[in-house]
Amino acid sequence: MKSFDLHRMALDKVPLDFLGEVALRSLYTFVLVFLFLKITGRRGVRQMSLFEVLIILTLGSAAGDVAFYDDVPMLPVLAVFLTLAALYRLVMWLMSHSEKLEDLLEGKPVVIVEEGELAWEKLQSANMTEFEFFMELRLGGVEQLGQLRLAIMETNGQISLYYYADDEVKAGLVILPASCTERYRVVPETADYACIRCSAIFNLKAGEHQLCPRCANPEWSKASTAKRIT
Structure with a gap:
């Protein structure tokens, strides 16, 4: 040849x-x-x-x-x-x-966010990382999880979002990219903090350093009560 x-x-x-x-x-x-x-x-x-x-x-x-x-x-x-x-x-x-x-053949819809927090076990069973899911939520105009009453992954891969009214918005995890939010291993002041991985909210004392009781993640961000801008 x-x-x-x-x-x-x-x-x-x-x-x-x-x-x-x-x-x-x-x-x-x-x-x-x-x-x-x-x-x-x-x-x-x-x-x-x-x-x-x-x-x-x-x-x-x-x-x-x-x-x-x-x-x-x-x-x-x-x-x-x-x-x-x-x-x-x-x-x-x-x-x-x-x-x-x-x-x-088609699967079932999966509830991924319930009452402002990730349904952590269900997210894992859906073979989707929290970061992939957060990207989908940002495309839907969500800034923090407390704005959501429910988020459901449909059988065709799309995500249905159901929002709280402004006066019912809860404190939740900010889901903006890491460059847009501060993250802490040792929290600087006493406040409500959200685990950046599973979104669980805990009140932590200034100087406290602990693993998330829910998913053992060491990083936290301040919980946000930001409302949706429509």
């Missing part, structure tokens, strides 16, 4: 006019995936359940092969498309008649 052979690097063993066939195959697979998305009635991946994402990935794998490889026939991909479309319709029907199957 000759090194730096531009023809081999660009086309391997196929002729130049095979690029036209690639364009046709790509159009074919694009139409199949587009039709499947129309069948599911979804507008974006974040709106899809785990089962629907799995279906799309399976179809995408088959579509990718037929688009680029000259020895992959096109009709089997159509069969894959028809099979997955039928499977999708069948599973949707079964889930509408079986709550257990729906929970198995």
